[in-house]
Amino acid sequence: MDGRRRQILDAANHCFARVGFHHATMQDVIRESGLSAGAIYNHFASKEDIIIAIADARHRAEAEVCRDVEDLPDPHAAIVHMGQAFFWHVSDPGQDEERRVGVQLWAEALNNKRLLDVSQEGLVEPYRVLAKLVDALKKDGEIPAAIETDAMVRVMIALFQGFVLQKCREPELDVSGFVRAALFLWEGMRGASRASTAPRS
Amino acid sequence: MDGRRRQILDAANHCFARVGFHHATMQDVIRESGLSAGAIYNHFASKEDIIIAIADARHRAEAEVCRDVEDLPDPHAAIVHMGQAFFWHVSDPGQDEERRVGVQLWAEALNNKRLLDVSQEGLVEPYRVLAKLVDALKKDGEIPAAIETDAMVRVMIALFQGFVLQKCREPELDVSGFVRAALFLWEGMRGASRASTAPRS
């Protein structure tokens, strides 16, 4: 039964979000899942495997959001739409646990090659979609060619990541204000590029 | 002797950067420091205290960078200067360990009230300086009043945080491109505000 895996991952997610990977014991996960140690180890070889499975599921879900937006006709609108979708999605109180686990995954991936690979792999789809949109904006002359696509995409992703972190630490943080400020920067760019004032490095 | 504390913190930093807080054992720290268990526990009550002391030292250093920039006459130049100073600082190969430990602190702070407090406290000085500069830009009409200062500062900090994370995962990441893209967004804003086109939320 594959529902068991989901059941175990959900329980693990709760535990990990509550106290972190390392303070959460397998006993916690076992209790939370309502199963037994043996049952869990029939489905996952180790605690590490559970963590990796969580990361994997997470990235799969994120990739989906990206594809929804990829083929909008106007690249500018697509980026704005994607950004808003993301910011509002991660701001949902129902995403509290996912955010917290996400930040822990960042840290854990620094010390776990397998997890780092999964984690980087999870970024390629968002990256690909954003790069495609940025390139389209470049062709339209909205972004100067001197700005590297890679860098611009990274800036956008950095904004997302930083927001997730801040929202973790201050769950009451106001999304709409943040989005307004980010959009203001983004919209401002359109006017600027017309004047072709690429900044010095 | 206070040099001992620094010696211990340095050793701990190396260990934590190498394998993470939880995989690094006190034995590792003891070996790395060249001291003994007893010696270390004379200076720090626990492993947790060492971690907190590291966070504290880190934030103290960051606050200094901020103050250097605070009283530049032109707020726009001050922000640009501060951003560049930060990006280049954290990109220094000598900061590899600090970056990695920094990301781990983000995760650990989610499960440790004391650490969260230290960590949030460490942000108030950068926040204060940035807010002051943003307010000055608002008075000059470069940023519309409709954009909340708090949100704009958060966006900037998010950029820093996201960059740190990405640089951790890909140490070869090119800073200059990232800075160029970020600056492009920032400079673009100046033109936009003149046309008073605050975006819808």
Place this chain on the structure above:
DNA sequence: TTGAATAAAACGAATGACCGTTCTATTAAA
């Protein structure tokens, strides 16, 4: 439909390894 026979899944107490911390002995400093 039944019910034994086989397989699969779940149970949970036991295990063994590891790790933070302590504590007494020892050395150095004052």
Place this chain on the structure above:
DNA sequence: TTTAATAGAACGGTCATTCGTTTTATTCAA
């Protein structure tokens, strides 16, 4: 001689994982 700092072996506790047992599900002959 007294005080402070260091050494490092040993302790107590915790935790991931194992494994022999028990329960549940499936198959299939009667």
